Amino acid sequence: MIVSVFRKAHFNAAHRLHNPSLSEQENKKLFGLCNNPNFHGHNYALEVKVTGEIDPVTGYVIDTKILKDIIQKEVHDRFDHRNLNIDTEEFKNLNPTAENIAVVIWNLIKPHLNPNLELALRLYETENNFVEFHGK
């Protein structure tokens, strides 16, 4: 019996979309207001999806308290109330688009899960803009 378990979390961060290998003008054209050198910010919402067999002893695929702790440590403590471009190792040389943030978070969470479990995630930048990554 394969079931997916979801856990939602939140973090608030500043960021700026910018590719240092492009000119100022190209950056402005590509990223518009998101290229503001003084940064803007978002309330990011993260839905982590873990898929696997139900353990007949617990009735759980994964204990959501364990999943919550992984997200707290790997995502919230790292990115919440941070400037993604300045305060984090992950985005010092990587443009913090929603797509790239999703891939980074997937790679931060995956090593903490039982290898039998599949991981996917959805990241909301706003209610109207969000992305999904399934690890492939």
Added chain:
Amino acid sequence: MIVSVFRKAHFNAAHRLHNPSLSEQENKKLFGLCNNPNFHGHNYALEVKVTGEIDPVTGYVIDTKILKDIIQKEVHDRFDHRNLNIDTEEFKNLNPTAENIAVVIWNLIKPHLNPNLELALRLYETENNFVEFHGK
């Protein structure tokens, strides 16, 4: 033309996570506050997803009024304002985790659908904890 139709419903219930084949201590360790012998409760939200071909006469995959009635009879009338552990046959001997509730509901709804239609569902225990089951 394959389309998925979703219908959302709600029920409010009490439950307790508990495996009678384990000791009190093991139950407490595994399920924490959810093991409270006097129960706690949730507003469950259920999204039922039915996938199939659009009927060219009606423009429907399934009439959502029919789907609504199935959910009302098989899920709402059975579980709403109930204690899942005490008041229901389904969870007398099955730990009512979100995972197990989803599988039980899938099995309750599936026989009422045309066999050509695929069934999946998402069950929210809270806004931040939810599960999906696709019947496999």
Added chain:
Amino acid sequence: MIVSVFRKAHFNAAHRLHNPSLSEQENKKLFGLCNNPNFHGHNYALEVKVTGEIDPVTGYVIDTKILKDIIQKEVHDRFDHRNLNIDTEEFKNLNPTAENIAVVIWNLIKPHLNPNLELALRLYETENNFVEFHGK
């Protein structure tokens, strides 16, 4: 400059609507499914509203971290994952309707606030049923 600050929190609990001074039949008639002797439950959502002058030094009416801690201790730690009727002092002899829960919570939070601050709160039993109490 009078501003209201709101902080939202959640707790999940079981309860039963019941007035022990009435007959079984009267209770059933008055409270219907909510009178189920085995309890049902809800995801309660609480919005606490604190109104007062902005402190010119901090720019705060009240530090929401302080407000969050009061709610955590007085509401969440007391009621979350509890059976309101059995596990709490407050509802041993008081029917845990949304109205009464709101009044009880108001009285639990008020003594922890600076007397210059006004307190009101909204309690959601479900998305469609909720109450407000302003302390009068």
Added chain:
Amino acid sequence: MIVSVFRKAHFNAAHRLHNPSLSEQENKKLFGLCNNPNFHGHNYALEVKVTGEIDPVTGYVIDTKILKDIIQKEVHDRFDHRNLNIDTEEFKNLNPTAENIAVVIWNLIKPHLNPNLELALRLYETENNFVEFHGK
């Protein structure tokens, strides 16, 4: 690295479910209140999902501003504040069920996307009734 990007949009429209090749009575039986000859209406919410590789230069799968403009022109400007049955070419001879609206919108958006990108969408007729179409 395959990521899905979602963009949500809204439009408000009147419609009537009706199949002119059926009798009045059959229409009433099939579509009930939705067959009201004077129309009723909805706040439709549309989630457009575009799946593809992350462009290493931009960090985007697709610039959501471009996706927003496609939705604005092809969906919003065409259907918002319209009567779907009377004011649009698309539903003059097609019953505007949520299923059919989803297929129509898919066909309107698809030609504007790079052929490497996959398109799917979810259309909400209400919070409780919605559909998904993946183009197959």
Added chain:
Amino acid sequence: MIVSVFRKAHFNAAHRLHNPSLSEQENKKLFGLCNNPNFHGHNYALEVKVTGEIDPVTGYVIDTKILKDIIQKEVHDRFDHRNLNIDTEEFKNLNPTAENIAVVIWNLIKPHLNPNLELALRLYETENNFVEFHGK
């Protein structure tokens, strides 16, 4: 102990903003797309707020099942899946703006409440546009 009880309900309707005493051009200028002669529509959401003393016997200000039935009969059965301009007495000679709909609904519900209870309501035309009326 004065508490407010809220009950939320929904109805889906078509309407057109139009003042017959003005010219076509003035109507178009005033109401823009909302003046479309073929109508558009909305998922209206209604929050009814009833304020009064808690009854010490029931712990209720008003039984929300009674409030639900009043809303069902006076609002939902009258306006749901209707064209407000054509199918209802109330808006044959009254422009169905959100403001006017709120006043009409207030007047429909008020006579069914105990005169000791105060009535107010909030009507959502969309998530971003809504109105409140307190009966004065």
Added chain:
Amino acid sequence: MIVSVFRKAHFNAAHRLHNPSLSEQENKKLFGLCNNPNFHGHNYALEVKVTGEIDPVTGYVIDTKILKDIIQKEVHDRFDHRNLNIDTEEFKNLNPTAENIAVVIWNLIKPHLNPNLELALRLYETENNFVEFHGK
């Protein structure tokens, strides 16, 4: 007939809570993570409430298109995708707490409204933290 009309809008911004007249240590103690010198950010949601008499000609208290344009110009164009502390005149010398932002926005919008209309507003910093200001 006095009705309140609400219009909701959104803007995304970076900010830092900081009082330059206090020491580094005092700032850190008072504002914690929100004092991060590299900024963090939020998706702010703003609900503007305008109260007045219904105009019998239009059925409006205020045309929400006009209200939308005022919010767009005075709030969105000024603060969206900005760093509140660096990019705006308003918060160069004012700590951008939710309370202070609400007061600033009230003062930006008020002069554009007919003096007969009352103005209040609610500002969401996150779903769980928000403030209200009524202009007094």
